[in-house]
Amino acid sequence: MPEFAPPVDHLDAVLAWLAAEPADDPVVDLTELRKHLDLPASQDIVGTQRLQALDLLRVRALETILTEKGYVDPAALDSIIETYETKVGPHIGAQVVARAWVDPGFREALLADASKAIARLGLEQTVGDHLIAVENTPTTHNMIVCTLCSCYPWPVLGLPPGWYKSFAYRARAVREPRAVLAEWGLMLPDSVEVRVVDSTADYRWMVLPMRPAGTEGWSEERLAQLVTRDSMVGVSYALQPEA
Numbered sequence: 205m206p207e208f209a210p211p212v213d214h215l216d217a218v219l220a221w222l223a224a225e226p227a228d229d230p231v232v233d234l235t236e237l238r239k240h241l242d243l244p245a246s247q248d249i250v251g252t253q254r255l256q257a258l259d260l261l262r263v264r265a266l267e268t269i270l271t272e273k274g275y276v277d278p279a280a281l282d283s284i285i286e287t288y289e290t291k292v293g294p295h296i297g298a299q300v301v302a303r304a305w306v307d308p309g310f311r312e313a314l315l316a317d318a319s320k321a322i323a324r325l326g327l328e329q330t331v332g333d334h335l336i337a338v339e340n341t342p343t344t345h346n347m348i349v350c351t352l353c354s355c356y357p358w359p360v361l362g363l364p365p366g367w368y369k370s371f372a373y374r375a376r377a378v379r380e381p382r383a384v385l386a387e388w389g390l391m392l393p394d395s396v397e398v399r400v401v402d403s404t405a406d407y408r409w410m411v412l413p414m415r416p417a418g419t420e421g422w423s424e425e426r427l428a429q430l431v432t433r434d435s436m437v438g439v440s441y442a443l444q445p446e447a
Contacts (some may be wrong), residue, residue: 206209216285228235232369232443267281288362292358292359292360292362293362294361294431294432294433295428296327297360297361297410297431297433298358298428298431298432298436299325299430300321300322300325300327300360300410301412301427301428301431301436301442302356302423302424302427302428303325304337304412305415305419306424306427309323311412314337314412315337315338315339315412318334318335318337318410319334319335319338321337322335327359329347334406334407334408335357335360335407335408335410336401336408336409337409337410337412338399338401338409338410338411338412339411340411340412340413340414340438342396342413342414343395343396344396344397344399345385345392345397345398345399345438346398346399346400346409346411346438347377347381347384347385347399347400347401347411347437347438347439348400348401348403348409348410348437348438349368349377349378349400349401349402349403350368350374350402350403350404351375351378351402352374352404353369354368354407355403355404355405355408356368357403357408358400360410360436361433361436361437362416362433364431366425377400378400378402381398381442384439385398388434388439388440389440390439390440390441394414395438410436411435411436411437411438411443412436413435413436413438413441414441414442415427415442416441416443416444417444418444419445420446422445429443430442430443430444431443
């Protein structure tokens with residue numbers, strides 16, 4: 205659970221501060237809030253930090269109400285949070301990609317049956333009946349979408365981002381994939397074929413991005429740091445090594 209847990213009688217005051225215009229901010233002790241957001245004690249909470257604070261406090265308020273009414277068990281919530289922080293998420297997918305970059309046998313197995321290949325690493329694929337990996341190459345670029353809703357390989361990529369679930373992405377990725385990729389800063393030459401693959405409740409997809417040049421001899425751990433969630437969805441390349 206979040207370390208910052210203001211008492212219920214403090215939530216109304218802080219939420220009022222968050223909703224107020226800067227000039228009309230109520231006087232509220234925000235020491236613990238600043239500490240949770242890693243801000244200096246004297247720094248104002250504005251912009252992105254203000255939105256983070258609002259989300260944090262809304263979650264805390266909802267958690268408090270549901271716990272008091274006996275609808276949720278705090279221990280169960282702790283277990284869910286731990287799962288998404290350590291056992292599932294894009295860091296798992298990054299490990300899979302890094303292994304495929306350095307181990308040709310694993311790469312072949314991953315492309316043949318991603319669910320079985322990931323199981324060989326001791327990782328569990330629990331969402332959807334089957335996970336399929338597709339490889340990006342200098343001549344073929346794959347990008348993932350779910351045209352119906354937001355089917356997504358949670359165990360290896362974590363929670364789907366908001367843009368992935370949006371109607372605009374789901375519609376435009378199919379209709380004009382190159383334009384969508386260009387908006388992400390990914391300008392593909394006409395010689396590269398763009399393939400859009402559609403996730404379903406039964407089949408989830410992940411992209412095996414191209415390994416960046418200049419990473420020969422790198423360890424798996426170092427390579428994994430170059431693998432981003434977006435590169436495994438296919439809307440970007442893996443990160444380039446620093447010069």
